Amino acid sequence: MSGGEQKPERYYVGVDVGTGSVRAALVDQSGVLLAFADQPIKKWEPQFNHHEQSSEDIWAACCVVTKKVVQGIDLNQIRGLGFDATCSLVVLDKQFRPLPVNHEEDSHRNVIMWLDHRAVSQVNRINETKHSVLQYVGGVMSVEMQAPKLLWLKENLRETCWDKAGHFFDLPDFLSWKATGVTARSLCSLVCKWTYSAERGWDDSFWKMIGLEDFVADNYSKIGNQVLPPGASLGNGLTPEAARDLGLLPGIAVAASLIDAHAGGLGVIGADVKGHGLVCEGQPVTSRLAVICGTSSCHMGISKDPIFVPGVWGPYFSAMVPGFWLNEGGQSVTGKLIDHMVEGHAAFPELQVKATARCQSVYAYLNSHLDLIKKAQPVGFLTVDLHVWPDFHGNRSPLADLTLKGMVTGLKLSQDLDDLAILYLATVQAIALGTRFIIEAMEAAGHSISTLFLCGGLSKNPLFVQMHADITGMPVVLSQEVESVLVGAAILGACASGDFASVQVQREFHSVIAIFRKQWQK
Template sequence: MYYVGVDVGTASVRAALVNQAGTVVDQAEEPLEIWEPRPDHYEQSSADIWKACCAVTKAGDHNRNVIMWMDHRGGNQVDRINKTNHAVLRYVGGVMSVEMQPPKLLWLKENLRQECWDKAGHFFDLPDFLTWKATGSLTRSLCTLVCKWTYTPDGGWDDSFWMKIGLGDLVEENYAKIGNQVVSPGVCVGNRLTSEAASELGLPQGIAVAAALIDAHAGGLGVIGADVTGRHLPCENEPITSRLALICGTSSCHMAISEIPIFVPGVWGPYYSAMVPGYWLNEGGQSATGKLIDHIVRGHNGYEELQRRAGGSGQHVYAYLNQHLDQMGASRPEGILGADLHVWPDFHGNRSPLADVTLKGMIVGLTLSKGLDDLALLYLATLRSIALGTRHIIEAMKTSGHGVSSVFMCGGLSKNPLFVQVHADVTGLPVVLSKEVESVLVGAAILGACASGDFASIQEAMQKMGRVGTIVLPNPAHRRFYDKKYRVYLKLYEHQREYQAIMEDD
């Protein structure tokens, strides 16, 4: 038996054919176009996304109506929403993010012509749009509505919230435009795959289509439940709640689950059954990680030299940078590289645990050098800053009651061994990599396996289809260095706040 997992990422759509053992047998990828009509405005086309889905599921064989997750045009709207101090905000870390749906919807209402707003038939989160295209069903996933729309499993929609923020018209007809049929992820949606969608996707009509997960949550599902028996990890004899799933790509998400609701200031959730059924989820995150690394490296004067050298050696630029740093370290045995170069990584605002979209990036310790060595050190400092941000999120989770003892990492950046090792060293925790790097696709396939009835529960499918690969342990010799780095990291935030206060002082 095989399952098709589809992952719609920021820059591309991928599909994988996955067997019952969780092995990716085949996969395909199609790029997605992104428009940036103005700074911080990011748009895509739903037709383009569906076309790419159809292309990848065949495995080889401008209507810009999507506002992307990283779009920050609703900053003014989210400020007004947060000033309401409405009770629903308690379940998003106390402060709603500009990356969630209510501020985006409010921006649309206030900026579209009234007749355009009135004519809108349905507003979808992307996972629900895809299941609608596949089945014709308006059923929504509990994951998307709980994590991005303020829906609660016990109380559903809160009329007073939508009325208070100026979107009371969405309450009409029992929330028909944003969803009133809600099921848990992994439940078979509607009447299964329609004939039209089957023809476009190149799949058999009538196969089960599962209620979806947000892509990062699918990655968490694909990695967090793996069997670690005999691996000598701290979490081996601990409950699954001791594991943090870190899904890292263009941005990064930090998923921690608990048996009881835990409220973490500045961290989204707690969301009930939003990833693993029966567990509460807290979701931390960094809005720019892979995107930040590319921004730093590609924008440096030494990038052309890096491309030439990497191309000449037949290596990817990041593999070459990692090798170059090893050579630099070997020639300077007196200390750890880059001790006096510090980066604050929030070039696109802070998602967690500060929940402040206005924060900016900072670099301290620059010189006039502009060669390859300088680029390599800045790249290293950027990796460290991202890992320090992860430590910041984990510390906030631990302070509030989570017992994280191991990090289970997946996503594109998990392919970079230096990125992984730095995260282990900075957090002081073992990092467990998935046997299948594409854990988002495995997680999506787990949903399909459950929808088809081949597993009794998502937990059973997680354990049998999620598999452990490499385990990376922290280097104890670097602990004191990174403790000091973390102190500097927190100081950078304090200083940025002080600068803002000085400039705002009348």
């Protein structure tokens, strides 16, 4: 700027709580990520299909990573803070203390994780009601949503948990409460996981029909009766106590949160694609599908009018992009499945030794190993005799059948590194075929999708991205900013501060770094 004072830079902090770790980023006004930190979080699996976490452990990790990313920055320049998180269920008593969600009465473990499948009997009974709210979750409620888990707590932990409970939070809303003391819930969590309607609010008849009339009787105070759009500013901002914990100044704006997949969707779906020759250039944003690939994969497609896709969650109004309906397809375990297949193979110790010797991750090593053994054929052809059915944790979309199991066909007696590499490739291909299956269901119902926008941990794996391009036949776009989920969280903070008028930021905020196109024809 000539002749005048340079305006001080404005910064935003985004905090992303994934399944395995918490990440934070310091982001500037143009969406550039200036600092990044991550920290693992604890998980417990006390019995098969029971997955638990600790809200105190998660908050402590949020504090560690936030302090790290703001080191050396003038705290007065930090204008806003946004959180996103997995859609896990946090249980607190009337004084906001953690309550146990387990038979062992370990109150440290007060979070039922999103992938927990303990409430099978409860979700089956909920689905048998055929209540009209089910139309808005793809026709069938998933065991991973909150209503069946709440019913499980009432039926199984009546005295130790249910009767003492004062607050049930989706994890993203727990974090914004912890930062501000405001118990308002985000429209995103309530619409996507709790059957709330942006247009009609709670449906009393649903909760009465499934045996959770308690919530109606107390006017939904335990699950949320104040609902705000993602990015809305909460109360008076950061409380002095939370500011001390996080290493920030009290009073900075804190936003109503988003679920992690939705923050990723927001972080990539508006990318500026000008000049890349992509078919979606100049087309409505509804021709784009954001795919957020971490422990799970989530397929976020938006539309101007509601589209009912059997087996695909939604349509949800304004749950990700304001004014648009959202359909959310999903595969419950994708990153977790790849890790499971690779780490469980007899040749894994050998792989670890070889990858370490080359200072590579096991996945970078496997990708180069596949390149070596493919000879003249495209790498995808290495699996003509080996196939994986990827529903090791049930099928979220589009079959919506949690009883499905995984399958591998074409196994041989040998268990060397070549076999491991090919099994890994077949798993990645199975996941990409699952994405194609979801896209086909969405298109059959009325979506018209031409381009995929990927983010999340698996988007750092070029083989995973290429297989999505080969198998769907669509170009796959990666954003300049690899940590796009964190960009989504930071956008929330910018919106809460008033610096951005809406979470729908200008396209220039996120630019494209790489495009993967289909490499071979059948």
